[in-house]
Amino acid sequence: MDTNSNRQEHLTPRPTREGQGGGSAFFNPEFETLSRTEIEALQLERLKETVAHCYTNDFYRKKFDEAGITPDDIKTLADVRKLPFTTKQDLRETYPFGMACVPIRDCVRLHSSSGTTGNPTVILHTKKDLDEWANQVARNLWMVGLRPDDVFQNSSGYGMFTGGLGFQYGAEKLGMLTVPAAAGNSLRQIKFIKDFGTTAIHAIPSYVTRLYEVMQQEGVDPRRDTKLKVLAIGAEPHSEEQRKRIEEMMGVKAYNSFGMSEMCGPGVGFECPEQNGMHFWEDYYIVEIVNPETLEPVPDGEIGELVLTTLCREAMPLLRYRTRDLTRVLGRTCPCGRNHVRIDRMRGRSDDMIVLRGVNIFPIQIEKILMKFPEVGTNYLITLITEDNNDQMIVEVEVNEATDDFAKLQALEKEIRHQLGDEILLKPIVKLVAKGSLPVSEGKAVRVVDKRKVFE
Amino acid sequence: MTVHQLSIFIENRSGTLIKVLEALKAANIQIIASTIADTAEYGIYRLICSEPMRACEELKKANVAVALSDVFALAIDDKPGRAADAVKTFSEAGISIAYMYSFLLRGKGILIFRTDDNEKAVKVIADNQLQSINEADLSELA
Ligand SMILES: [Zn+2]
Numbered sequence: 001m002d003t004n005s006n007r008q009e010h011l012t013p014r015p016t017r018e019g020q021g022g023g024s025a026f027f028n029p030e031f032e033t034l035s036r037t038e039i040e041a042l043q044l045e046r047l048k049e050t051v052a053h054c055y056t057n058d059f060y061r062k063k064f065d066e067a068g069i070t071p072d073d074i075k076t077l078a079d080v081r082k083l084p085f086t087t088k089q090d091l092r093e094t095y096p097f098g099m100a101c102v103p104i105r106d107c108v109r110l111h112s113s114s115g116t117t118g119n120p121t122v123i124l125h126t127k128k129d130l131d132e133w134a135n136q137v138a139r140n141l142w143m144v145g146l147r148p149d150d151v152f153q154n155s156s157g158y159g160m161f162t163g164g165l166g167f168q169y170g171a172e173k174l175g176m177l178t179v180p181a182a183a184g185n186s187l188r189q190i191k192f193i194k195d196f197g198t199t200a201i202h203a204i205p206s207y208v209t210r211l212y213e214v215m216q217q218e219g220v221d222p223r224r225d226t227k228l229k230v231l232a233i234g235a236e237p238h239s240e241e242q243r244k245r246i247e248e249m250m251g252v253k254a255y256n257s258f259g260m261s262e263m264c265g266p267g268v269g270f271e272c273p274e275q276n277g278m279h280f281w282e283d284y285y286i287v288e289i290v291n292p293e294t295l296e297p298v299p300d301g302e303i304g305e306l307v308l309t310t311l312c313r314e315a316m317p318l319l320r321y322r323t324r325d326l327t328r329v330l331g332r333t334c335p336c337g338r339n340h341v342r343i344d345r346m347r348g349r350s351d352d353m354i355v356l357r358g359v360n361i362f363p364i365q366i367e368k369i370l371m372k373f374p375e376v377g378t379n380y381l382i383t384l385i386t387e388d389n390n391d392q393m394i395v396e397v398e399v400n401e402a403t404d405d406f407a408k409l410q411a412l413e414k415e416i417r418h419q420l421g422d423e424i425l426l427k428p429i430v431k432l433v434a435k436g437s438l439p440v441s442e443g444k445a446v447r448v449v450d451k452r453k454v455f456e
Numbered sequence: 457m458t459v460h461q462l463s464i465f466i467e468n469r470s471g472t473l474i475k476v477l478e479a480l481k482a483a484n485i486q487i488i489a490s491t492i493a494d495t496a497e498y499g500i501y502r503l504i505c506s507e508p509m510r511a512c513e514e515l516k517k518a519n520v521a522v523a524l525s526d527v528f529a530l531a532i533d534d535k536p537g538r539a540a541d542a543v544k545t546f547s548e549a550g551i552s553i554a555y556m557y558s559f560l561l562r563g564k565g566i567l568i569f570r571t572d573d574n575e576k577a578v579k580v581i582a583d584n585q586l587q588s589i590n591e592a593d594l595s596e597l598a
Contacts, residue, residue, distance in 0.1 A: 401523070404523055433467050434465060434466060434498075435465070435520060435521040
């Protein structure tokens with residue numbers, strides 16, 4: 001597809017407020033099709049507003065004073081780097097309302113995440129914040145071909161978890177019939193899918209797999225017995241191989257969604273039909289990728305920590321929020337006609353990063369390679385040891401398919417080691433272990449055991 | 457001519473073999489013969505048992521990685537030198553034996569082995585009138 005002509009074609013029709021989207025491929029064409037120059041001009045304008053708005057809050061004013069800056073110091077977009085970072089710790093310390101930039105009576109919603117350590121965190125929303133949030137989600141769902149005729153089943157947790165209400169409001173804003181199925185009760189989910197003619201589902205990837213297992217047990221073939229055409233998956237780290245597996249199982253495209261309750265929730269980033277990274281909406285956020293240790297920006301393509309600045313939030317704008325998510329910039333243009341930055345799927349958390357002999361390694365890199373081998377399971381355990389003053393990585397992986405042939409086991413071990421070596425740039429020791437002998441990982445299970453000696 | 461053998465991936469750490477044996481016991485499967493081949497880290501536990509298909513299913517249910525394979529079984533007289541004669545026949549025919557184990561059953565020596573050329577092995581067994589046994593023979597003997 002020719003990039004330029006495609007973009008031109010969609011630039012012309014400017015839909016009315018009433019029929020947002022209309023026959024266009026864009027839900028908000030006036031924002032989605034901005035050129036890079038236009039995006040950056042808009043960002044600077046909105047950054048200035050946001051910074052001035054933050055300056056009215058005591059917490060931010062104190063931070064600005066400590067950094068020796070005032071809102072007047074923001075003259076160019078690059079000046080965003082003069083701003084102090086905001087962290088989850090800041091949210092905890094100002095719990096519950098210390099970072100509100102509007103009176104609480106102007107807020108209409110609160111989402112709180114429970115803290116495993118210390119205070120929980122609170123995110124406040126005004127009416128406008130909720131509407132902007134819903135707009136981002138609607139924009140995403142429209143982007144992957146959903147229209148008001150579609151039936152959207154949100155099989156995501158509700159309550160404080162933003163994946164519930166976030167997708168609910170977004171799907172409704174688009175105009176779809178929206179089913180708040182919530183998570184769990186797979187038999188009921190399948191009944192809904194069939195009875196209501198569900199065409200799109202949002203769920204965490206592991207739940208889609210579960211749903212498919214139950215469909216199989218019930219003799220339901222998603223291709224034959226349902227009208228499904230789109231899956232939105234997110235809120236759980238997964239690899240490209242896992243996504244492909246899900247697409248094959250369900251017979252539909254699965255689009256990766258990025259959300260974060262601190263920003264609002266889902267909506268922040270979403271894949272377009274090109275599936276070449278998630279477009280992060282730069283009319284809503286300034287996206288930076290920084291080295292988690294030096295906090296300096298890294299070049300496009302290099303992995304670093306995602307840092308986000310909100311540009312449209314009233315109740316709780318966040319400046320340079322350190323997400324702890326590791327990812328990279330894939331590009332800033334796209335054949336789909338959107339020039340909003342394309343961000344790779346999350347590569348784990350900056351807290352999970354392993355530094356071994358000076359090389360940065362993320363557990364998801366290991367997972368990605370292991371997924372290529374059907375002979376082994378997806379459970380794995382990384383152990384770091386010191387042997388003869390040398391730090392080593394041991395990767396234990398479960399044998400899923402037995403063989404009568406020793407040579408095959410040895411070749412498998414060798415091939416895994418070789419491919420891991422190519423991926424993480426140093427060769428680990430690979431150990432094949434019996435099926436079921438490693439702890440089952442549920443989401444954020446401990447996959448890394450560090451037994452290295454700190455001093456020699 | 458051939459019999460079913462189960463090949464199970466096991467690790468050289470306590471508990472992995474017992475899990476397999478317990479699962480077979482619970483399913484009331486009788487082990488006729490078995491052998492373990494191992495490296496420092498892991499091994500392949502090979503076994504001949506009653507109802508190998510069902511045994512395989514039961515082990516899979518118990519979350520054990522198991523594969524079914526066909527191996528040759530020869531009955532030989534329980535006398536010194538008979539095993540050597542049998543193996544010599546194969547090696548003279550240019551067939552290599554990947555592994556072999558043997559056991560006694562009702563006064564007969566049973567040789568279990570895998571070759572790199574099954575077609576040729578079948579011919580050698582027929583040409584030399586070696587007494588091969590099949591699954592039915594085995595369960596009858598057991
Ligand atoms: Zn795109």
